[in-house]
Amino acid sequence: MEHSNSKVSTNYFSEKIYVKCPKCLQLGIITASLKNKNLAIPLEYKAQYNCTNCQYSLKETNVWFGLYVGKILRTCKSCGSNLHFLTKPTKETKQQLLGTCETCKKENEYEITWKKYLKNHPNDPYFGMDLWLQTAIKSNVLWAYNLEHLDFLKEYVGAKIRDGKNRHKYSLITNLPNWIKSAKNRDLIIKKLSILESDLLKNYSNK
Ligand SMILES: [Zn+2]
Ligand SMILES: [Zn+2]
DSSP states (O other), X not given: OOGGGSOBOGGGGTTEEEEEOTTTOSEEEXXXXXXXXXXXXXXXXXXXXXXXXXXXXESSSOOOOSOEEEEEEEEOTTTOOEEEEEOOSBSOOOSEEEEEOTTTOOEEEEEOEEEEOOSSOSBXXXXXXXXXXXXXXXXXXXXXXXXXXXXXXXXXXXXXXXXXXXXXXXXXXXXOOHHHHOGGGHHHHHHHHHHHHHHHHHHOTTO
């Protein structure tokens, strides 16, 4: 794999993703082909889903199991000022929401535009299913799309000196939070990632 020549974002690993089947909660596999793996999120792609346990499968990405974020971009119904609200990520997509105008302080109901919530979250970016490879580390969740991604994280965290020969490679990593980069979590993270990996290999070695 040519990490050193390309910018490595999570999206780089998103052509094979292990998820929890939304029907039977066993291991499911998403396979995708992306036009450009080096973008921050998948834009042009084909993706499909197959459960390894039940019959559930998806060929089109018009189903979304994940969270949504709602946006109100309107003018205030009372005073005409511009309004701009974002909701918290949610599964409830009500069509109307009460919004309070910052200018006149009046509360009115507004229509909301809902979008898939794609920010750093232990879901796949195509169907919003829960990732299979995720583990709690203190108050955070560390997750990986597949074993290659997991190995990459392990290697990254385990690299004691991130300069010299390896600096170029690792400086290209994007979207990793600071608690992963922090040396004091190194041993715990590597241990948890190794457990995830061996559990998957032990239980699903034929997948
Ligand atoms: Zn299933
Ligand atoms: Zn107003």
